[in-house]
Amino acid sequence: MTEAEPRWLSDEDQCVWRQIIAVINMLPPRLERELQRAHGLSLHDYQILVQLSEHPDREVRLSDLAEATQQSKSRLSHQMTRMENAGLVARRNCPTDRRGAYAVLTEEGWRVLEAAAPTHVESVREHLMDVMTPAQKQVVGAAFGAVADKLRPAARSTVCPSLKQPVDPSGV
Amino acid sequence: MTEAEPRWLSDEDQCVWRQIIAVINMLPPRLERELQRAHGLSLHDYQILVQLSEHPDREVRLSDLAEATQQSKSRLSHQMTRMENAGLVARRNCPTDRRGAYAVLTEEGWRVLEAAAPTHVESVREHLMDVMTPAQKQVVGAAFGAVADKLRPAARSTVCPSLKQPVDPSGV
DNA sequence: AATAGGTCATTCAAGCTTCAACTATTTTCG
């Protein structure tokens, strides 16, 4: 693609976009392979374990979990089934809403997460965080924060009580 | 996720990492849905069409194409089969290396790309480029260029020169 | 010229993701 016609991307923007998409294409597979080899977990498994571990009683409503991990309910449902079969999580019916259910972290799931976390963090450092300067990281954080906010289904940012204790800005 | 024992992530890094992964999780599906609805193309289809369109004779060796689009040969092979069936590309045997093959952009593929490009560019703008300030874009380009370079098997840098000049992050 | 070892590309099977359809429950509101 070359011609500059209506609302095209400038050369600089084009270049930035290609770097971003290259990272999007390469980073998750790399992290996943390392997680997989070392602990038999997928990246999505890991993200779910992390979410659960950070919530009171290590349980989260499925809808909230789907939103927190940026995936469809359908996918989460399949994912849950797999992780349930692997013994990492369990489902629990919601007493106050009979449609609903909680995902609960099992003891096993907690242990696996504890074991996997250091390796995974090391991967993230090696391939991402240690490659950027502190100043770059700060700008990237701000820029991607804005992008992510705009991508998120805007509705319920402050509503749902079962999510989010206040405090820690890093802790979603 | 609590103890800080080995090499953990700082709160700031943690926060940056979560923004990045949120974008990685949300951006491609969003762009893909818009491309799909408007032109029946997947993001990977589009990336391949773009690559081909930019090469002499609109053809590229499959290995090179796989590398340029950051995917495995296996995946590309399946992808090619699908796109061939859709009439977007064709395969051509390499005359000088009988193991090899070229992917060639068809007339149809070119037309589809021409039709899809404006919409897709608009999506990229809307969800990504227009959300970042020029200064942010520059820093993100440089940072992700470094990350991508380190993730790539061996190859050369693809950071365009304009991104390499340092930037004052306070001006962001 | 022979052979060992590399590269190019495809195939298969298993697993994962997507989308639409579906059940069951709760909420809205005329």
Next chain:
DNA sequence: CGAAAATAGTTGAAGCTTGAATGACCTATT
């Protein structure tokens, strides 16, 4: 109230991705 609409979550089938295995060909070394 009671019908319509919205929400929570699941399911199934089709399609896509992955990783290992394979076949075919090239290249370096001897």
